[in-house]
Amino acid sequence: xxxxxxxxxxxxxxxxxxxxxxxxxxxxxxxxxxxxxxxxxxxxxxxxxxxxxxxxxxxxxxxxxxxxxxxxxxxxxxxxxxxxxxxxxxxxxxxxxxxxxxxxxxxxxxxxxxxxxxxxxxxxxxxxxxxxxxxxxxxxxxxxxxxxxxxxxxxxxxxxxxxxxxxxxxxxxxxxxxxxxxxxxxxxxxxxxxxxxxxxxxxxxxxxxxxxxxxxxxxxxxxxxxxxxxxxxxxxxxxxxxxxxxxxxxxxxxxxxxxxxxxxxxxxxxxxxxxxxxxxxxxxxxxxxxxxxxxxxxxxxxxxxxxxxxxxxxxxxxxxxxxxxxxxxxxxxxxxxxxxxxxxxxxxxxxxxxxxxxxxxxxxxxxxxxxxxxxxxxxxxxxxxxxxxxxxx
Amino acid sequence: xxxxxxxxxxxxxxxxxxxxxxxxxxxxxxxxxxxxxxxxxxxxxxxxxxxxxxxxxxxxxxxxxxxxxxxxxxxxxxxxxxxxxxxxxxxxxxxxxxxxxxxxxxxxxxxxxxxxxxxxxxxxxxxxxxxxxxxxxxxxxxxxxxxxxxxxxxxxxxxxxxxxxxxxxxxxxxxxxxxxxxxxxxxxxxxxxxxxxxxxxxxxxxxxxxxxxxxxxxxxxxxxxxxxxxxxxxxxxxxxxxxxxxxxxxxxxxxxxxxxxxxxxxxxxxxxxxxxxxxxxxxxxxxxxxxxxxxxxxxxxxxxxxxxxxxxxxxxxxxxxxxxxxxxxxxxxxxxxxxxxxxxxxxxxxxxxxxxxxxxxxxxxxxxxxxxxxxxxxxxxxxxxxxxxxxxxxxxxxxxxxxxxxxxxxx
Numbered sequence: 001x002x003x004x005x006x007x008x009x010x011x012x013x014x015x016x017x018x019x020x021x022x023x024x025x026x027x028x029x030x031x032x033x034x035x036x037x038x039x040x041x042x043x044x045x046x047x048x049x050x051x052x053x054x055x056x057x058x059x060x061x062x063x064x065x066x067x068x069x070x071x072x073x074x075x076x077x078x079x080x081x082x083x084x085x086x087x088x089x090x091x092x093x094x095x096x097x098x099x100x101x102x103x104x105x106x107x108x109x110x111x112x113x114x115x116x117x118x119x120x121x122x123x124x125x126x127x128x129x130x131x132x133x134x135x136x137x138x139x140x141x142x143x144x145x146x147x148x149x150x151x152x153x154x155x156x157x158x159x160x161x162x163x164x165x166x167x168x169x170x171x172x173x174x175x176x177x178x179x180x181x182x183x184x185x186x187x188x189x190x191x192x193x194x195x196x197x198x199x200x201x202x203x204x205x206x207x208x209x210x211x212x213x214x215x216x217x218x219x220x221x222x223x224x225x226x227x228x229x230x231x232x233x234x235x236x237x238x239x240x241x242x243x244x245x246x247x248x249x250x251x252x253x254x255x256x257x258x259x260x261x262x263x264x265x266x267x268x269x270x271x272x273x274x275x276x277x278x279x280x281x282x283x284x285x286x287x288x289x290x291x292x293x294x295x296x297x298x299x300x301x302x303x304x305x306x307x308x309x310x311x312x313x314x315x316x317x318x319x320x321x322x323x324x325x326x327x328x329x330x331x332x333x334x335x336x337x338x339x340x341x342x343x344x345x346x347x348x349x350x351x352x353x354x355x356x357x358x359x360x361x362x363x364x365x366x367x368x369x370x371x372x373x374x375x376x377x378x379x380x381x382x383x384x385x386x387x388x389x390x391x392x393x
Numbered sequence: 394x395x396x397x398x399x400x401x402x403x404x405x406x407x408x409x410x411x412x413x414x415x416x417x418x419x420x421x422x423x424x425x426x427x428x429x430x431x432x433x434x435x436x437x438x439x440x441x442x443x444x445x446x447x448x449x450x451x452x453x454x455x456x457x458x459x460x461x462x463x464x465x466x467x468x469x470x471x472x473x474x475x476x477x478x479x480x481x482x483x484x485x486x487x488x489x490x491x492x493x494x495x496x497x498x499x500x501x502x503x504x505x506x507x508x509x510x511x512x513x514x515x516x517x518x519x520x521x522x523x524x525x526x527x528x529x530x531x532x533x534x535x536x537x538x539x540x541x542x543x544x545x546x547x548x549x550x551x552x553x554x555x556x557x558x559x560x561x562x563x564x565x566x567x568x569x570x571x572x573x574x575x576x577x578x579x580x581x582x583x584x585x586x587x588x589x590x591x592x593x594x595x596x597x598x599x600x601x602x603x604x605x606x607x608x609x610x611x612x613x614x615x616x617x618x619x620x621x622x623x624x625x626x627x628x629x630x631x632x633x634x635x636x637x638x639x640x641x642x643x644x645x646x647x648x649x650x651x652x653x654x655x656x657x658x659x660x661x662x663x664x665x666x667x668x669x670x671x672x673x674x675x676x677x678x679x680x681x682x683x684x685x686x687x688x689x690x691x692x693x694x695x696x697x698x699x700x701x702x703x704x705x706x707x708x709x710x711x712x713x714x715x716x717x718x719x720x721x722x723x724x725x726x727x728x729x730x731x732x733x734x735x736x737x738x739x740x741x742x743x744x745x746x747x748x749x750x751x752x753x754x755x756x757x758x759x760x761x762x763x764x765x766x767x768x769x770x771x772x773x774x775x776x777x778x779x780x781x782x783x784x785x786x787x788x789x790x791x792x793x794x795x796x797x798x799x800x801x802x803x804x
Contacts, residue, residue: 001396001397001402001714002717003394003710004394004714005394006394009394069394263799270799270802271798273798273799274798274800274802276789276792276801279788279792279798280785283789283791283795284788286795286796287728287731287732287791290711291704291707294707294708294710295700295703295704297394298396364693367696368693370700371692371695374671374695374699375671375675375692380672380675380676381668381675383664383667383668384706
């Protein structure tokens with residue numbers, strides 16, 4: 001048991017932090033909010049050179065084969081710098097291919113991901129935004145050597161620049177046991193795909209993507225037909241834990257800006273940080289972020305070990321949603337009116353943290369997963385031991 | 394990062410669990426019910442022969458103070474192994490930790506002679522220290538203490554009064570903070586003395602807590618029915634009873650208090666209710682056919698509390714990790730001491746809204762749930778946020794020491 005970063009992990013974090021501190025300025029973040037593609041290609045290439053996209057991909061395909069915990073450290077730094085890179089969507093989709101795709105699929109996309117040539121994303125959510133199998137209505141029907149996809153996906157991250165998209169489709173009517181879903185690797189430029197960008201709080205690139213008789217070769221099926229849900233669930237869990245890391249990085253930076261401000265901003269004759277009401281607010285911001293961080297890295301660590309981690313992932317996201325939002329809001333509060341001004345940079349963090357807490361599962365959804373594991377399973381619960389309870393060997 | 398215990402540590406846990414299953418006899422449990430009087434585990438001076446025999450067995454196994462050096466009666470084990478033992482015993486409502494015993498401060502600041510005198514006997518249970526910290530007008534402002542120790546040749550003469558000297562009626566010694574210099578700023582005139590309770594001039598009077606009538610069931614957070622006030626009237630002690638240097642007692646005392654916060658007990662006393670309520674809901678069959686598990690609002694709240702409890706656990710693991718890396722704390726111990734007590738209160742209060750009028754039924758009442766545990770806990774849980782450095786003071790420490798925020802005009 002050692003929940004602190006080891007030397008290698010610290011070095012990895014510091015390298016990413018130094019690079020982004022130098023290159024990813026608030027001016028660049030602002031510029032990319034207006035850019036039609038939303039990311040600087042030079043920085044994306046540099047990220048690949050630093051090994052970020054391929055960090056947790058197998059060496060065979062140009063990756064570094066490092067644990068998700070390390071990738072979490074990178075996403076935390078990307079969040080800290082609110083870096084305008086399509087990193088999260090790319091690594092989440094690529095990891096699904098690496099873990100559950102065929103050899104041909106891996107060879108087709110992963111080397112490109114690792115060297116920065118390929119941008120990826122995934123499409124799961126539809127009009128009912130819950131992360132449940134029954135919400136998927138988009139149909140894929142076998143036809144000759146292809147599947148034909150029809151339906152509409154919402155909130156697809158970075159679709160505007162994506163080369164490949166992992167798409168969850170219904171291939172059989174909804175049934176007990178969550179069968180009937182299949183996952184496909186889809187070329188984002190396939191005929192029949194159209195998309196409309198959303199205007200979002202984070203000013204990021206999310207789209208509504210319509211599939212109109214889109215033909216996808218049968219070889220692009222990921223996993224077995226109708227057995228896609230466990231693969232999707234693992235992908236979403238990895239994505240959720242990694243998003244937590246990204247939110248935490250942004251929230252910690254946001255809190256640090258408030259703490260620095262409170263040290264120097266004088267009111268009523270002293271720095272406002274000397275007032276206990278402000279000091280205690282700052283303490284709570286950091287403790288909440290620390291708590292989220294411990295939960296998140298435990299979840300990532302369990303995913304790395306191949307241990308059940310659904311509960312741990314949901315614990316992390318439900319907690320980060322609330323504590324990171326509170327930290328961002330309190331940072332606004334400590335900064336006062338200036339934080340509401342467009343010219344001041346603080347909103348770059350506030351808008352992203354708030355938006356990210358809404359993605360990949362609300363607090364209610366994640367707590368419902370936790371309570372089901374606690375209450376709807378046999379056996380006594382004990383803190384520090386797995387939930388739901390598993391028989392001891 | 395590594396979020397698992399080693400196979401050796403897991404084996405130790407199984408060994409302790411097997412011991413508890415065998416040794417927690419009905420006679421032991423009956424004594425625990427009877428003597429819930431302020432000592433979490435009565436090691437001496439009390440009428441609990443089965444408990445004393447059990448403690449001896451535990452000590453003989455080397456399970457008390459495992460991380461202390463072998464030359465002072467410990468095992469030289471990793472701190473995390475000691476944590477595992479403390480955790481398992483705490484779940485059986487037995488406190489085997491040396492937290493609050495003064496041992497940590499004696500190990501860090503004692504003379505070789507003091508370490509050899511006290512540590513082996515604290516570990517064996519022959520000695521135990523009552524805390525002699527705060528005073529009638531002191532409260533959380535510990536450094537304002539007025540109890541005086543005046544030098545007289547090779548002796549000091551002590552006069553004053555200490556409040557909340559828990560276990561003083563069972564303890565062999567008291568760990569006393571007293572003022573040895575009144576002419577310097579308040580933090581710079583304090584010294585610590587290690588004083589046998591049978592020294593002439595010491596009087597212990599009981600202070601009965603709100604858990605006294607009826608007495609709280611075993612396992613209640615701060616279920617003790619009594620603490621004490623202790624009076625010192627011309628108590629003469631030899632200068633060799635001083636811990637560390639004269640007038641350096643504030644730093645030693647603070648360091649000892651910080652070390653005492655680290656461990657299984659404060660974390661577990663705060664989170665045990667989470668397990669209790671969930672397991673009660675699963676096992677009890679509910680209330681007249683109604684199960685709180687059916688209510689979506691309660692389900693959401695239980696999950697929220699469970700997640701908070703995990704944060705408490707992981708903050709404790711963080712402190713353990715820091716200890717293993719040399720113990721360089723900045724604010725992490727204080728963080729733990731904010732989160733765990735406040736979480737304990739949130740859970741305790743939430744449970745009352747899950748059980749409604751049943752949660753007001755005390756020990757011995759008809760239809761009380763788990764001997765009134767949840768009602769008694771409502772009278773004790775908040776205490777964890779008050780003593781040993783209140784959560785407000787802990788937040789101050791996080792803000793000033795951890796985040797570097799400035800001190801206020803009246804700080």
